[in-house]
Amino acid sequence: MKIRVAAIATAAAIAGIAAASAPASAAVEVGVLTCQIAPSIGYVVLSQREMRCRFEPHYGRPQFYRARAGRVGIDLGYTRDAVMVWGVYAPTRHIGRHALAGTYAGVSAGVAAGAGLGANALVGGSHNTVALQPLSAEGSMGISLALGVTALELR
Numbered sequence: 197m198k199i200r201v202a203a204i205a206t207a208a209a210i211a212g213i214a215a216a217s218a219p220a221s222a223a224v225e226v227g228v229l230t231c232q233i234a235p236s237i238g239y240v241v242l243s244q245r246e247m248r249c250r251f252e253p254h255y256g257r258p259q260f261y262r263a264r265a266g267r268v269g270i271d272l273g274y275t276r277d278a279v280m281v282w283g284v285y286a287p288t289r290h291i292g293r294h295a296l297a298g299t300y301a302g303v304s305a306g307v308a309a310g311a312g313l314g315a316n317a318l319v320g321g322s323h324n325t326v327a328l329q330p331l332s333a334e335g336s337m338g339i340s341l342a343l344g345v346t347a348l349e350l351r
Contacts, residue, residue, distance in 0.1 A: 227253035269344015
């Protein structure tokens with residue numbers, strides 16, 4: 197019963213994230229960012245994860261980033277083999293090499309009992325002009341519950 201309530205709460209939070217964080221009408225989708233997330237152990241208030249990311253712009257060559265994500269909020273459990281996929285929105289269709297480098301912030305939610313789901317909607321990058329919108333839910337394996345504010349640093 198507890199897992200079911202947590203799953204329903206997480207699904208509601210994910211829906212809220214998607215609705216509340218739609219990109220501004222002036223922004224255009226410029227590509228897709230996919231991050232492979234290192235295994236993590238969550239603590240009650242704070243967690244941190246390392247990632248390897250690949251940005252596939254609609255125009256130009258792929259770009260590679262290292263990332264570190266941190267969450268403040270509820271984060272309990274263990275996850276492994278996680279992947280996040282974001283649509284990347286910017287003020288112009290053509291963005292320069294490594295234009296995604298910078299710090300992003302937003303809200304996140306996730307739950308896993310074996311296979312898991314999660315979402316993270318973030319804004320930041322160059323002068324806070326880049327938005328990362330979940331294209332698909334985070335896929336992960338493990339046992340966890342997470343809800344809070346997330347910061348992501350792409351370098």
